[in-house]
Amino acid sequence: MCEFGDSGFASQQTYVATLHIMAVLQVPIHLFGGYVILFRTPAKLAAVKWSMFFLHFWSSLLDITVCFLVIPYTIFPVPGGIPLGVLSIMSVPSFIQAFSLVVCGAFTGISILGFFKNRCQSMKFGPFSQSLKTRLGRYVHIGMNYTMTFCFMIPIYIKLPGRQESENYTILTLPCIPENIYKNEKFFLTSTSVPFIYSMVGGLTVLITFQILFYVIYSVIELRKRIKKLSRVTSCLQRKFSNALYAQVSIPMIVYLFPMFYVFFTWTFDVFSQICNNLVFIFIALHGLLSTITMFIVHKPYRECLKLIIPRCPKWRKRSRVASVRDLHLSVII
Secondary structure, X not given: OOOOOOOHHHOHHHHHHHHHHHHHHHHHHHHHHHHHHHHOOOHHHHHHHHHXXXXXXXXXXXXXXXXXXXXXXXXXXXXXXXXXXXXXXXXXXXXXXXXXXXXXXXXXXXXXXXHHHHHHHHHHHOOOXXXXXXXXXXXXXXXXXXXXXXXXXXHHHHXXXXXXXXXXXXXXXXXXXXXXXXXXXXXXXXXXXXXXXHHHHHHXXXXXXXXXXXXXXXXXHHHHHHHXXXXXXXXXXXXXXXXXXXXXXXXHHHHHHHHHHHHHHHHHHOOOOHHHHHHHHHHXXXXXXXXXXXXXXXXXXXXXHHHHHOOOOHHHHHHHHHHHHHHXXXXXXX
């Protein structure tokens, strides 16, 4: 049954206002997170500094793209919608905005893949013992995934439907959709074939997710092998450090995957709910924010940095200095 509601949280005005508020809150947090990674990363985290920064960069850019630049107002199960962000005000074509949004999402997934692949190789060869061949192989592998993203998008943009075809498909699929949406000059439809979109987007999602899971499992196996050769204290530190890295990525990743599952669910069962469609991108926009917050929670050096910058009591500053010295002392074994 198709029932369209344009009031409350389903309305465009409430949706846009919510994302704008999120953008105002997220931008300073993301900027501070980037600053901390670049200039406050301790020696013990040096091996994961740049993979962590690229993960933070793409996660933050995805948030800003959803909350401010594009603001996609979608009408799933129809694979299309209207961009309501600042790029529309600047008259950027809708298909370019849709392309940039999908690419940001895919690149965020690839940055997670690069993060775990780097961690996996650090566990196997040591954080500072990777050969040039090993590093080059990792760069080539990640570069191939970036290229694969564009290759998956090319067939979609070659077969873009015309204006009249888009309107007819939307009316046929969702007859309750008001005319002011599908006749809007900014309305964009990626395809009139859901199986085609399903195979392209789903295939890309599965490939990236499968690789991430592979390197997570492989790094856990390498960690278990490594801690058998270390002392009890060192193995405990290694385990805590690895768990912190996994938590930093896993928690936001779960939040990111749930909206994707809902989109595939709408395509499979032709379910329509404008409130849920709006919530899809609100949850996606929380991915980077959760990633940054989790980073501060699970990594003690970053927590101590936060305490130094925004001290609440003199004891924090004293503990932070002590922790910094201790982290430097333990950097060799981490």
